Amino acid sequence: MAENVLTVAKRDGKGKGPARRLRSQGLIPAVVYGRxxxxxxxxVDPGLLLKAIETPHKLNTLLTLKLDxxxxxxxxxxxxxxxxxxxxxxADFLEVKLDQPxxxxxxVVTTGKAAGVAEGGILSIAAHDIVVEALPAKIPVRIEVDxxxxxxxxxxxxSELKAPEGCKxxxxxxxxxxxxxxxEKEEVVVPVAAAPGAAPAEGAAAAPAGGAAPAAGAAAPAAGAAPAAAKGAKPAEKGGKK
Known part of the structure; x- marks a missing residue:
């Protein structure tokens, strides 16, 4: 792993005031935490810091701070x-020992094309990062998953993955x-045809069979009664003269 050197300086003041003064000078406050x-x-100079981590390891880049x-x-x-x-x-830094993990x-980076994708499946990544324990100089750039x-x-x-050399x-x-x-299969709605003789749906009018049905509430003619006269027809003449 490449090791980048960064020159820093001690700062005495703490709080928002000293931090603003540092930023006005083109610097930022930082803390180094030791075990x-x-x-x-x-x-530290933020520009130099960002340049120092422009490596494949990015935030896992091993840095050497020169101080006093x-x-x-x-x-x-x-x-x-x-x-x-x-x-x-x-910025916050964690002090490490080169001989301590x-x-x-x-x-995580996937490699190859999943066989299930060719069959119509969808490849999903459930874990985009993995916690690794390694010596500072042995930290891998990525975890490849075939x-x-x-x-x-x-x-x-x-548990099925093989850790890179020197890592756990x-x-x-x-x-x-x-x-x-x-x-996921798309659900196709197929209209169901009504069976012959089935009752019409609620609120739907029944189709007339062999002529219009009598209006609701209309009385049926009595058995043997003469049919009603057609509209506009002349009444039948009464019987002959006596």
Missing amino acids: MSEPSHIS GGEKHVLFKEYEVDPVTRKLLH VRVTVP VTELKIGRSIHV FKFATDYVVAFVAVP
């Missing part, structure tokens, strides 16, 4: 940026890293 020592308050003639090996721990300008406002988060043999409905757990995966549960999901 067995008190935190060191320093100032001495050196400290550190990793970038946390930072704060302005929500509007996105400029770096504050540290825990860091390393990004998904070539992954079929529909199958998954890869963290740290996990409490055997979580899923990647899986191929079954594609």
Whole structure:
């Protein structure tokens, strides 16, 4: 792993006032946290800091801070940026020993094309990072996960992965890293035809059969009664003269 050197300076003042004065000088406040020592308050050039971590390891880049003639090996721990300008406002470092392992988060990258994707499945990444324990100089850039043999409905757990040389995966549960999901089928609604003789739907008028049905409430003609005269027809003449 490449090691980048960064020159920093001690700072005495704390709080918003001294921090503003530092930023007006083009510097930002920072803190170095040690495992067995008190935190060191320093100032650093944000431009040089960002340039120092422009490596494949990014935030996991091993840095050497030069301070008052001495050196400290550190990793970038946390930072704060302005929500509007996105400029770096504050940085925290973690002091490390080159012969002692540290825990860091390393990004996951998939390789190959999953067999299930060719069958219509959807490849999903459930874990985008993995916690790794390694010596500071052995921290990997990425964790490669080969998904070539992954079929529909199958998954890869963290316990199935092989850690890079000099590293260990740290996990409490055997979580899923990647899986191929079954594609969701689109539901097709097929209209159901009414069976012959079936009652019409509620509120629908029944189709007339062989002529219009009598109006609701109309009385049926009595048996043997003569049919009603057609509209406009002349009444039948009475019987002959007596």
